[in-house]
Amino acid sequence: MSPVPPQPLPRVPTTEEIVPAMQRIIDEFNIVRAQILDTTTPATATFDNTMIPLAHVEDAVQGEIAMIDMLQYGSPSLATQDAFNVAQKLYNDARASWTADAAFFSLLQAVRTKEQDFNALDPESQHLLDRELLDYHQAGHGVLSPTDLEIYLRRRSEITELERQFQQNLAREDGGVKFTLEELDGVPREELAKWRDCDNDGSGEDENSKRKFVPFANGGTMTVLTNANRSETRKKMFLADSHKLGENKPLFEEIIRRRAKQARFLEYPSHADFRIKRRMVKTTAWLRGFLDQLKEKLCPLGRDEVGVLQRRRVEDLRARGQDTDNGSADQRVGNGFPPWDKRYYEKLVQQDFEIDQLHISEFFPLEQTATGMLGIFAKVLDLRFEPVSVPTDDLKDVIWYDNVRVFSVWNSTNDDETIGYLYFDLLWRENKYRGNQSVNLQCGYEKPDRSRQYPATILMCSFPTSTPTSCTLLKHHQVVTLFHEMGHGIHDLLARTKYTRFHGYRLPPDFGEMPSMMLENWCWMKDVLQDLSCHYTTLDETYLSEWRKQNPGKADPPTTIPGELVDNIIRHRHFNQSLYYLHILSISLFDLQIHTTNTDDIDHLDVQKLWYDIRGEIEFMDYSECRDGYGFGTFSHLTAGYDVCYYAYLCCAAMAQDVFTSVFAADPFDKEIWDRYRRAILQSGGSKQDLLGMLEDFLGRPVNMNALVETLTRAASEQ
Incomplete structure (x- = not known):
């Protein structure tokens, strides 16, 4: 029998409880802040009497806040999501009032200026104080007058509300x-x-x-x-998709205008310079240089990859007896390639490689693949995942949707040592967040009595729902996505920080994506893919019966993916990888451009034109027929905390490639290396101020930020 976890599953509040719960949380903060202000002066302020009481409240209520926050993504009820919106506005208004408090800023500043006391603190406590002070500095303290500070905070709340509307429109699009x-x-x-x-x-x-x-x-x-075999069908779908959510266009334009003016109000050159203070990368100059270098190195590779697609397209059109786009001009390699044809001709080229993604997907049923991935983490990190059986009467109290699964997580080397809880919420449903993400539900932290609160985290995805005759099946790129997001969840579970503020992947995204991106390499290993695979017809007799009807006269499919199919996947793993990263690069450049445009020009910036100009230039696609679309209005990241941060995927891909190649590639399952990685990187969460230094200590040398380009260049030369 499995041991009983030392803490219960977090409770899901009812719709009616959400707003009162948030008000109670705010009251708890207000009471503690009032007590600190009543009993402390700048002369007597210390970390213990000023920062610690706040940290204890933050730690104690974080799980409730996270649960309420999760419901905006996961609840199927619009009424619940509306209650979250009310609660979130209460909390945002409260935070604005707290950061507007000049008296409290004076106490924090006084604590920081007492160098001897500050130097005596442990590094994580130093980091906590510096992060708290950054919040106040970026609210205008030390720059703005009390009147201007009030104006700034009011405008910041208005931007937050615009971002909420943008995200809500996206979630409810039907x-x-x-x-x-x-x-x-x-x-x-x-x-x-x-x-x-x-x-x-x-x-x-x-x-x-x-x-x-x-x-x-x-x-x-x-x-x-x-x-879809018909190009006109693909075009119709692509154009319609790009024209959805036109209501988000003015919202997005207003958001970036307001961001620019807010940054200038605080005397930052741009919103990018304002946001970069919270990133691992500390200057926009470094960032621009990094992106320009990637552009120089990757664009020739991407142009060649589009050339392959274009040639395949021309062959296909000729075979169908169709006009190849008005003669020789459009047949030139890399010229005039329509974006709605990219996925289709990628599929045809892969089929030429004898890679059939639909056939591959038959061996990766979602639930079994996800559970198999847990086995990999169990093996390399000495973990154990135990399904949690929730009594029917208790389901509504701890589960927000009926197909959510829960696992308790343990250290397998010590049966009594719990790690936390991992939830699977994997399928698309109405009103749910449309992407794939890991969502923290409870941070781990050290309680005042030195015992620990254990974390809980959710693998929250929107993989397409099953068909009437089959379960949900994953194409290989979806297997990679699932492993990536699960990597975030494992990172969240294994962190052991002192404060919730730095738990798990609560760190700058331009470092936080690295561990999961490094893990993606396991999805290109033969043993891993074969171990994860099981043909979906082995799961249910009705699936096999239906398969036989659709494939009369054929032998039953193998139970696991054939080795030769895996060999083809691995052999062509870098197919169109440069185009994949150029897509990220184009959005990163767009992100940087809109957030470095000065206040004099921001009102005249044509965001729509810029979006398609950059994408056409970097991705080598012809967007001429869809330039009136709203692609940026369907893109959630830049209004959900990833503004001036989409580059994180490129920065982290470079670091991840370096870590994998130099540390794990020789023996990806070396448990000693995994143990060292767990202790040096995963357990630290965001507790270290110098994240790049932390990685360099692990590697024993400076990080090679060219590792990604070197890998792709080498792969291109070998083809």
Whole structure:
């Protein structure tokens, strides 16, 4: 029998409890702050009497706040999400009032200036005080008058509300396109079965005249772009998708205008210079140089990759007897390639490599693949994952949706040593966050009595729902995504910090993405892929029966993925990788450009034009027919905390490649190396101020920020 975890599962509040709970939390902060101000002066202020009481409240209430915050992503109830919005506004207003408090800023500043006392603190406590002071400095203390500070904070709250509206529009978007079955030629039958039938268009009773409503969400757009044989179908879907959420265009433009003016109000040259203070990278000059260098090195590789797609496209069009885009001009390699054709011709080229992503996906049913990944982490990190059985009567108290699963996590070398809880919430549903992410539900921290609060974290994804005759199946790139997000969750579980402020991946994203990106390399190992795989027909007799109907006369499929198929996946692992990173680079450059435009020019910046200009230049696609779209209005990162940070994926990819190549590649399952990595990197969370220095200590040398480019260049030369 498994041991009982020392703390219960966190409780999910009812809709009616959310706002009162947030008000109580705010009251707890207000009481402690008032007590500190009543009993302390700048002369008597110390870390113990000023910062520690605040830290204790923050630690104690963090789990409740995180649960309420999670419900904005995970609750299927719009009423619950609306209650979150009210609660979040209360909390944001309270935080604004706290950071507006000049008297409290004076106490914190006094603590910081007592150098002897400061130097006596442990490094994590020093970091906590410096981070708290940064909050006050970036609220205008030391720069703005009391009146201007009030104006600044009011405007900051208004930006937060605009960002909330942007995200809410994105989460509640429910559009799509109606297609006849003839237009959807090439789309797998199991995908068609997921989409609802529409009234036909009156053209007759022919089967192909029947229509399906294909939603943008739940994998609809991607499925059509990848599989529909007709270019006009792919184009129609792509253009419709790019024109959704037009209401987010003015919101986004207003957000970046206000950000620029707020930064200037605080005497920063730009919003980028303001935000970079909270990143591992500390100057916009370094960032611009890093991105320009990537552009110089990656663009030639990307141009060649588009050339491969273009040649395959021309071959396909000629084979279909179609005009190849008005003659020789558009047939020139890399010129005039339409973005709606990228996924489709990637698929055809992969099929030329004898890589069929639909066939591959049959061996990676979602639930079994996710559970198999837990086995990998159990092996290398000496962990044990035990399913938690929740009594039916208690489900509504601890689970926010009926298909959520929970595991208790333990150190396998010590059966009594708990790690925390891991939740799986893996499938798309209405009103749920549309991307894939790891969501902290409870930070770990050291309690005043020196015992520990254990963490809880959620793997919250939106993988497409199952079909009537099969379970949810993952293409290889989705396997990589799942492993990446699970890596964040493991990072969150293994952190052992003193304060919640620095727990897990609560660190700058331009370092925090590195551990998970490093782990993606395991998804290209033959043993790993074969161990994770099991053909979905082995899970249920009805699946096998349906497969036999669809494949008459064929032998039953193998139970695990064939070795030769895995060999092909690995052999072509770098196919279109440069284009993948150039896509990230284009958005990173857009992110940097809109957030470094000065206040004199920001009102005249054509965000829509800039978005498509940069994407066309860097990604070598022809966006001329969709430049009136709102791609930036469907992109969540830049209004959800990743402003001046999308480059993090490039920065972390470089560090991750360096770490994997130099430390793990020789023996990816060396438990001594994993133990050293766990203690040096994962357990530290965000507690170290010098994150790059922490990584250099682990490597024993400076980080090679060119590792990614070197790998892609070498791969291109070997093809």
